[in-house]
Amino acid sequence: MVRLIEVSRRFGATVAVDRISLELARGAFLTILGPSGCGKTTLLRMIAGFIAPSAGEIVVHGRPVADLPPWKRSIGMVFQRLALFPHLTAFGNVAYPLQMRGFPRDGIADRVARYLRLVRLEGLGGRRPHELSGGQQQRVAIARALVFEPDLLLLDEPLAALDKKLREDMQLEFRRIQQELGVTTINVTHDQREALVMSDRVLVMDQGRLQQAGTPEETYARPANRFVAGFIGLTNFLPAEVVDRGPGATRLRIGALEITLPGATARPAAGPIEVALRAERIRLLAPDEAAEITVAGTIAAAVFEGDRVVYEVGVPALGPQTLKLYDLDPLGHGRRRPGEPVRLGWLARDLLTFTP
Amino acid sequence: MSRGWLLWLLVGLVVLDLAFLALPTLVVLIASFTPGTIIAFPPEGLSLRWYAALLDRPDFLRALWRSLLVGLVCTALAVPIGTLAALALARFRLRGGTALQVYLLLPFTIPLVVSGIGLMLVFGQLGWLGRVWPVGVAACVINLPFMIWAVAAAVNHLDPDLENAAQSLGAPPTHAFVTVTLPAVMPGIVTGALVMFILAVNEFLVSLMLVDARTVTLPVLVYNAIRSIITPDLAAVSAVYVGLALVAILLLDRLVGLDIFLRSRKS
Ligand SMILES: Nc1ncnc2c1ncn2[C@@H]1O[C@H](COP(=O)(O)OP(=O)(O)O)[C@@H](O)[C@H]1O
Ligand SMILES: [Mg+2]
Numbered sequence: 001m002v003r004l005i006e007v008s009r010r011f012g013a014t015v016a017v018d019r020i021s022l023e024l025a026r027g028a029f030l031t032i033l034g035p036s037g038c039g040k041t042t043l044l045r046m047i048a049g050f051i052a053p054s055a056g057e058i059v060v061h062g063r064p065v066a067d068l069p070p071w072k073r074s075i076g077m078v079f080q081r082l083a084l085f086p087h088l089t090a091f092g093n094v095a096y097p098l099q100m101r102g103f104p105r106d107g108i109a110d111r112v113a114r115y116l117r118l119v120r121l122e123g124l125g126g127r128r129p130h131e132l133s134g135g136q137q138q139r140v141a142i143a144r145a146l147v148f149e150p151d152l153l154l155l156d157e158p159l160a161a162l163d164k165k166l167r168e169d170m171q172l173e174f175r176r177i178q179q180e181l182g183v184t185t186i187n188v189t190h191d192q193r194e195a196l197v198m199s200d201r202v203l204v205m206d207q208g209r210l211q212q213a214g215t216p217e218e219t220y221a222r223p224a225n226r227f228v229a230g231f232i233g234l235t236n237f238l239p240a241e242v243v244d245r246g247p248g249a250t251r252l253r254i255g256a257l258e259i260t261l262p263g264a265t266a267r268p269a270a271g272p273i274e275v276a277l278r279a280e281r282i283r284l285l286a287p288d289e290a291a292e293i294t295v296a297g298t299i300a301a302a303v304f305e306g307d308r309v310v311y312e313v314g315v316p317a318l319g320p321q322t323l324k325l326y327d328l329d330p331l332g333h334g335r336r337r338p339g340e341p342v343r344l345g346w347l348a349r350d351l352l353t354f355t356p
Numbered sequence: 357m358s359r360g361w362l363l364w365l366l367v368g369l370v371v372l373d374l375a376f377l378a379l380p381t382l383v384v385l386i387a388s389f390t391p392g393t394i395i396a397f398p399p400e401g402l403s404l405r406w407y408a409a410l411l412d413r414p415d416f417l418r419a420l421w422r423s424l425l426v427g428l429v430c431t432a433l434a435v436p437i438g439t440l441a442a443l444a445l446a447r448f449r450l451r452g453g454t455a456l457q458v459y460l461l462l463p464f465t466i467p468l469v470v471s472g473i474g475l476m477l478v479f480g481q482l483g484w485l486g487r488v489w490p491v492g493v494a495a496c497v498i499n500l501p502f503m504i505w506a507v508a509a510a511v512n513h514l515d516p517d518l519e520n521a522a523q524s525l526g527a528p529p530t531h532a533f534v535t536v537t538l539p540a541v542m543p544g545i546v547t548g549a550l551v552m553f554i555l556a557v558n559e560f561l562v563s564l565m566l567v568d569a570r571t572v573t574l575p576v577l578v579y580n581a582i583r584s585i586i587t588p589d590l591a592a593v594s595a596v597y598v599g600l601a602l603v604a605i606l607l608l609d610r611l612v613g614l615d616i617f618l619r620s621r622k623s
Contacts, residue, residue, distance in 0.1 A: 048520070048524050049523075049524070050520050050523075050524075069523070069528075070520070070523040070524045071523045071524070071525075071526050071527055071528050071532075073524070075524055076524065076525075077520075077521070077524045079515070079517045079520070079521060080517075081515045081517065082515070083515040083517040083518050083520070083521035084515075084521075085518065085521075085522075085536055085539075085540065086513075086514070086540050087539040087540050087542065088539075096522070096525055096527075096535075097525035097526050100522075100525055100526035100527045100531065100535075101525075101526040144525065145525075148525070148526065
């Protein structure tokens, strides 16, 4: 089990990591998600032992690691730029931790071969890093970080530099290897899709602070604040106002539209608030189709993305701002042109409310 | 049509350029095989007479040996100092960083005579004038920026997390340095060492100011010789230099690969 207790790190006046606490069960896969510069790398470097926390404590498998230098911690790390040893072959790179950690010599070759097989690099052990493709280099880095069976694996956005297709393949590949070995893993990324696809748990960070921790589903369905709602998924934000707060129901006004929220989801204080509505919760209605909430609008822009069309729709009743939504079956009913009138519908419970 | 024309012009210029670069060397090389007693091009025939004559001249052999010694002293000093300086320069924001960068530009800005006079004064105080090994020290002081450049270029290619990676894989810092950093910058070290060696063996002006009649190095010997009669053995000496340079280039190709000079930086 890995525990961080109120870990902080400052660089001069900037607080790169601000009182982050987390707990991670043995064998779990946690992804820390946040925009570039939010302190992800700094957090991983503290766990790996390259820099010391300004405050707080890090415990790996019941043992505080503050006094342990990196080479005495049992932590494998895959670096943002991989940091493969250029003068060693793939085999040499993977054998390195075994040599440094004093594994019996005659067992090393077998062990390395086994891990090269695990990452599907059999036959390529003799190549130097520059003779391997980007994806193959990733695999060497993964094998090198895992071959000594560390207590904890850290991944610092190793997939960020790959092109989309390869990145998505490698995400599944990482997950497969992680589950095969059952190694406790902390992955770091600014790619929300990667976080949702790969992890058991997601921790959202912004400006060094923890924003939300939960399963991918929770994080997506019930964002804890406006930042999380905006960072994950394509989300529309609309200014609104609480008109009436009855027992069990809240009346909101969004532009010219009045909506009653069922009590369970209503939590705004009286006064101005912000309403979030995810793009995929809005439906393009057929002429005779009904929905709990319907509005009329005009297509302002349409972007064809192959498996879907992203529409921007102007809705006069909601004010000047357009709504973004998806049509997930563009081949089924044809693409609408800008200027075409449409009707949109959604459910009251899909509206998330935040106090600004 | 006009592109083809341009291409031919370009090819022509390159050939001309290479010819002018290589021509003097070729002329001297060919002239050194003359059997006659005066240096001439084209030679009157082909013989190794003047090479044999060189072997019979102890003053030449001793000067050659002194020059090689100068090269060895210079390289032995430059490799550790230049390597550490380049690594420090890359790794830390040094307090004297700017001063060091100015020093790195010195070879382009200060004429050798000036450096030579400075060294002469200092070495004179130390009582080092007229000895051979101080010439190696001088060559090292003057040419060290080349060594630092060679290593710094290699260091800049490296991932800054290389040593962190080694440490997290189980290597304490000194181990990480010896097993990862040093081998990873070795191409730069080898390149720098060979450059320093060749520069030191060729060092003329500063040698001239630091040696006396009993300790002349090969370039000084050649200089003294051309002030009297120019005989074909000088061409043979030149051929020895060309030979040394070729050996250095072959070594470089073997150990590092010449393409590092032609290849642009990889991302
Ligand atoms: N060594 C350092 N010195 C000064 N500031 C740093 C240092 N490392 C990181 N920072 C600052 O800390 C913040 C977080 O950086 P980082 O952890 O690299 O973010 P991320 O990995 O999420 O992109 C940034 O504002 C960055 O400028
Ligand atoms: Mg980072």
